[in-house]
Amino acid sequence: MTSTREISAIKSDHDLPEESFKELEKYIDSIKTTKGALIEILHKAQEIFGYLPRDVQLFVARKLGIPGAEVFGVVSFYSYFTMKPMGKHTISVCMGTACFVRGSDRIIKKMKDTLGIESNEITEDGLFSLKDVRCVGACGLAPVILVDDKVYGRVKEEDIEEIINNYREK
Amino acid sequence: MRIDSLEKLERIKETHKVEDFNDPTVKKILVCGGTGCLANDSEKLIEFLNHVIKARKCSEKVKVVKTGCFGFCEQGPIVKIEPDHVFYVKVVPKDARTIIDEHILQGNIVQRLLYKEPINNRKIEKQEDMPFYKKQMRLALRNCGLINPEEIYEYIKNDGYSALGKVITQMSQDTIIDIITKSGLRGRGGGGFPTGRKWEITKKQPGKTKFIICNADEGDPGAFMDRSILEGDPHSVIEAMAIGGYTIGANKGIVYIRAEYPMAISRLNTALFQARELGLLGQNILGTTFNFDIELKLGAGAFVCGEETALINSCEGKRGEPNYKPPYPAEEGYWAYPTCVNNVETLANIPLIILKGSSWFSSIGTEKSKGTKVFALAGKINNVGLVEVPMGTTLREIICDIGGGIQDGHLFKAVQTGGPSGGVITEKDLDTPIDYDNLLGVGSMMGSGGMIVLDDRDNMVNVAKFYLEFTMDESCGRCTPCRIGTKRMYELLVKITKRKASMADMDALKQLAYMVKNSSLCGLGQTAPNPVLSTMKYFWNEYMELIKDVDHPQGEGKYKAKNRERIEV
Numbered sequence: 005m006t007s008t009r010e011i012s013a014i015k016s017d018h019d020l021p022e023e024s025f026k027e028l029e030k031y032i033d034s035i036k037t038t039k040g041a042l043i044e045i046l047h048k049a050q051e052i053f054g055y056l057p058r059d060v061q062l063f064v065a066r067k068l069g070i071p072g073a074e075v076f077g078v079v080s081f082y083s084y085f086t087m088k089p090m091g092k093h094t095i096s097v098c099m100g101t102a103c104f105v106r107g108s109d110r111i112i113k114k115m116k117d118t119l120g121i122e123s124n125e126i127t128e129d130g131l132f133s134l135k136d137v138r139c140v141g142a143c144g145l146a147p148v149i150l151v152d153d154k155v156y157g158r159v160k161e162e163d164i165e166e167i168i169n170n171y172r173e174k
Numbered sequence: 175m176r177i178d179s180l181e182k183l184e185r186i187k188e189t190h191k192v193e194d195f196n197d198p199t200v201k202k203i204l205v206c207g208g209t210g211c212l213a214n215d216s217e218k219l220i221e222f223l224n225h226v227i228k229a230r231k232c233s234e235k236v237k238v239v240k241t242g243c244f245g246f247c248e249q250g251p252i253v254k255i256e257p258d259h260v261f262y263v264k265v266v267p268k269d270a271r272t273i274i275d276e277h278i279l280q281g282n283i284v285q286r287l288l289y290k291e292p293i294n295n296r297k298i299e300k301q302e303d304m305p306f307y308k309k310q311m312r313l314a315l316r317n318c319g320l321i322n323p324e325e326i327y328e329y330i331k332n333d334g335y336s337a338l339g340k341v342i343t344q345m346s347q348d349t350i351i352d353i354i355t356k357s358g359l360r361g362r363g364g365g366g367f368p369t370g371r372k373w374e375i376t377k378k379q380p381g382k383t384k385f386i387i388c389n390a391d392e393g394d395p396g397a398f399m400d401r402s403i404l405e406g407d408p409h410s411v412i413e414a415m416a417i418g419g420y421t422i423g424a425n426k427g428i429v430y431i432r433a434e435y436p437m438a439i440s441r442l443n444t445a446l447f448q449a450r451e452l453g454l455l456g457q458n459i460l461g462t463t464f465n466f467d468i469e470l471k472l473g474a475g476a477f478v479c480g481e482e483t484a485l486i487n488s489c490e491g492k493r494g495e496p497n498y499k500p501p502y503p504a505e506e507g508y509w510a511y512p513t514c515v516n517n518v519e520t521l522a523n524i525p526l527i528i529l530k531g532s533s534w535f536s537s538i539g540t541e542k543s544k545g546t547k548v549f550a551l552a553g554k555i556n557n558v559g560l561v562e563v564p565m566g567t568t569l570r571e572i573i574c575d576i577g578g579g580i581q582d583g584h585l586f587k588a589v590q591t592g593g594p595s596g597g598v599i600t601e602k603d604l605d606t607p608i609d610y611d612n613l614l615g616v617g618s619m620m621g622s623g624g625m626i627v628l629d630d631r632d633n634m635v636n637v638a639k640f641y642l643e644f645t646m647d648e649s650c651g652r653c654t655p656c657r658i659g660t661k662r663m664y665e666l667l668v669k670i671t672k673r674k675a676s677m678a679d680m681d682a683l684k685q686l687a688y689m690v691k692n693s694s695l696c697g698l699g700q701t702a703p704n705p706v707l708s709t710m711k712y713f714w715n716e717y718m719e720l721i722k723d724v725d726h727p728q729g730e731g732k733y734k735a736k737n738r739e740r741i742e743v
C-alpha cells in the first residue's frame with residue numbers, strides 16, 4: 005500500500021489534488037482482485053481526475069505493482085482515455101457514417117472555426133474541448149453533436165454559434 | 175423476495191400486478207425513452223404528462239411508462255396509447271395536456287399527432303397499419319417499445335425468464351444445443367457462424383471453468399441495434415446468457431460494453447440488480463443446482479475490441495489487440511479458459527427459440543439464413559430508424575416500403591451495408607433477398623447490420639475515403655500490412671479526391687487493397703479494403719472523373735456524379 009507521505013510527495017510536484025489520489029486509492033483497495041482490472045481502474049481514475057496525466061498513471065502502476073510502461077500502453081491504446089485535461093464542457097461531434105453522409109464534416113469544421121481549436125484541444129479559457137466521436141446511436145437525428153451528455157440533433161452550421169453560447173458563462 | 179421454483183415464476187406471471195400491465199381498464203401512455211427521443215425532450219414530456227395527470231386527478235385511469243426505442247426514431251418522440259394501439263409521432267412536451275384531456279379523458283384521437291403518410295397524406299392511427307412497421311417482424315426487438323426496461327416484472331409478464339426456467343428444470347445441455355442448431359440461428363455480430371455449433375464446441379472442451387461473453391461493443395459507425403436492445407430489453411440478453419451459460423457449462427458471464435453507451439450500461443445494471451434480487455441470477459437459480467452471475471466490463475473506445483480475441487484481451491485489462499486463431503476463444507479464451515463470445519442480437523433471439531421451438535424459427539427466413547435481422551437504416555432515407563425484417567426481404571422493400579424512399583425527392587444511388595467491412599450495392603441488385611450469402615454474392619456483406627442509404631448528392635470516392643480513414647484510425651497497429659497499408663490507401667484516396675492522382679495511383683491503390691486484404695491478421699485488416707474495391711467496381715467512372723488526366727474542371731466535392739440511377743418509390 006502506498007503511504008500518505010508518498011502521495012503527498014507526488015502531489016507536491018504537481019497540481020493534482022491529494023484528495024483525488026486518496027479516492028482512487030480507496031477504490032483500488034476496494035476491488036476484490038486487481039487481476040485484469042486495469043481498464044476499470046483507469047476508467048475510475050479518469051472519472052476522478054478528468055484525465056490521466058503521467059503521475060496518475062505512475063500511481064496506478066505502483067499500486068498494482070506493474071510497470072508504468074504497461075499502464076501507458078493501455079492508456080495510449082484506447083481513445084476513451086485522455087492524457088490531456090478537458091475543458092469544462094466537452095463538445096463531441098459525431099463522425100459516424102449516418103452523420104457523415106448528412107454533413108457532419110461541415111459541422112466539425114464550423115465548430116473548429118468557431119472555437120478556434122482543433123479536435124482534442126481545449127479553448128484558451130478552459131471552457132470547451134472538442135472531440136470527434138463515432139456513432140452515438142442517435143443516427144435518426146443525424147448530424148448529431150453532444151455537449152457533455154446532452155444530445156443535439158439535426159444540427160445545422162448556423163445553429164452552432166447559439167449552441168456554444170448557451171454554455172458560455174453569462 | 176426470491177423466485178425459487180418454476181412454479182413460483184409461473185404464479186408471479188399470472189398474478190403479479192405491475193403498473194397494471196395487463197389491465198384493459200387502465201390506459202397506458204408509452205413514451206419512448208431511447209436516445210433519439212430523449213434528445214428531443216421525451217423526458218420532459220413524461221414529466222408534463224404526469225403533471226397533467228395529477229392535476230386532473232386521473233392517476234387511477236392512466237399510467238405513463240418509459241419504454242425503449244420504438245425504432246421509428248426519425249418521427250420521435252414517439253408516444254403510444256394502449257390498449258387503444260394509437261401511435262403518435264413528433265410529440266412535444268406541450269402536447270401533454272391535449273393527450274390527457276382529449277384522448278384519455280374524452281376518448282378522442284388527437285388527429286394532428288398521428289403519422290401522416292408522405293405520399294398520399296393519409297393519416298394512420300395504428301402502428302400495425304404503418305408502412306414502416308407492416309413488413310417488419312420484430313423478434314429480437316419484441317419487447318422494445320412495449321415494456322418498461324427498468325421493471326423486471328413487466329418482462330416476466332411477457333414470458334420473461336420462462337425459457338431459462340424451462341431449460342434448467344427440464345432440458346439437458348445436449349437438447350438445448352440440438353434446438354439451437356436445428357433452429358438455424360447464425361451469429362448476428364457479423365461472421366454468421368452457427369450459434370448452436372459454437373455452443374457445442376465450447377461445451378465439449380474439457381475443464382470445469384468456462385465463460386460466456388456478450389459482445390456489446392458495437393463499434394460499427396452507424397449501427398445502434400445492439401444498444402437499442404440493451405436499452406429497451408436488457409433482461410432478454412441476461413436471460414439468454416444464463417441459458418448459454420447453463421448449456422456450455424459456465425457459471426460466469428461478462429457483458430463487454432462500450433463506455434460510450436451510458437444509458438445501456440445503467441439499464442443493464444438495473445436489470446442485473448433486479449435479477450439478482452429475485453434469485454434469477456446467483457446461486458441455485460429457480461431452486462436448481464445451477465449458479466450463474468454476470469459482470470459488466472466497459473470498453474474504452476477501440477473498434478478492434480469488437481473482434482473476439484481482442485475483446486478477450488481487453489477484458490483481461492490489456493491492450494485490445496487481436497490474437498492468431500486458432501486457438502479459437504471456444505477452446506482457449508478468457509484467461510485461457512474455454513469462452514463463448516456471442517453478439518447481443520444473437521442472444522436476444524435465444525429465449526424465443528427455446529419457447530417457440532426450432533421449427534418455428536427455421537420456418538422464418540431463407541434456406542441458409544434463418545430468422546430475422548435488425549438493420550439500422552440511416553443516411554438519405556425518409557424513415558431513419560431500426561427495422562427488423564425476416565431474412566429474405568429484399569433491399570428494395572427495406573428502402574422503398576419500410577424506409578419510405580429517398581429524402582427530399584432525390585435519386586437513389588447506392589446502399590452501403592456491412593459498415594467498414596462491407597461494400598456498396600447498386601440499383602441493379604436491389605431485388606436481392608437479404609441473407610448472409612446473397613449479400614456476399616453482390617460484393618457486400620451483412621456485417622452487424624448498418625445500412626446507409628446514399629443518394630445522387632453523395633460522392634462514392636468520398637464514401638470510400640471515409641471508411642478508410644476509419645479503419646486507418648482504428649487499426650491496432652500489430653501487423654504491418656494493415657497499419658501501413660491502410661494509411662497508404664488513405665493517402666492515395668486523398669490524392670484522388672484532390673484531383674492530383676494519375677492512373678498509376680489507381681493501380682497502386684488496387685494492388686495495395688489486395689495486399690492488405692490477403693495479409694492481415696484479423697478481420698479488421700482483411701475487410702478494410704472492401705469499401706474501396708466495391709466502389710471501384712460499381713463507380714469506376716467516379717474515380718475516373720477525379721483522375722488528373724481526365725478533363726474535368728471542378729474541385730473536390732463540387733462535382734456531381736453522372737451515373738445517377740433512378741428507383742421508383
Ligand SMILES: Cc1cc2nc3c(=O)[nH]c(=O)nc-3n(C[C@H](O)[C@H](O)[C@H](O)COP(=O)(O)O)c2cc1C
Nearest residue numbers: 361362363389392393480481482516517520697698
Ligand atoms: C474488427 C472487428 C470488429 C467487430 N466488432 C464486433 C462488434 O462490435 N460486435 C459484435 O458482436 N461482433 C463484432 N465482431 C465479430 C466478433 O469477432 C465475433 O465474431 C462475434 O461477436 C461473435 O458473436 P456471434 O457469433 O453471436 O455473431 C467484430 C469482428 C471484427 C473482425
Ligand code: SF4
Nearest residue numbers: 650652653656696699
Ligand atoms: S489486421 Fe489490423 S487491426 Fe487486425 S491485428 Fe492486424 S493491425 Fe491489428
Ligand code: FES
Nearest residue numbers: 098100103142143
Ligand atoms: S452516425 Fe452519428 S449518431 Fe449514428
Ligand code: FES
Nearest residue numbers: 206208210211243
Ligand atoms: S429513440 Fe425513440 S423511436 Fe428510436
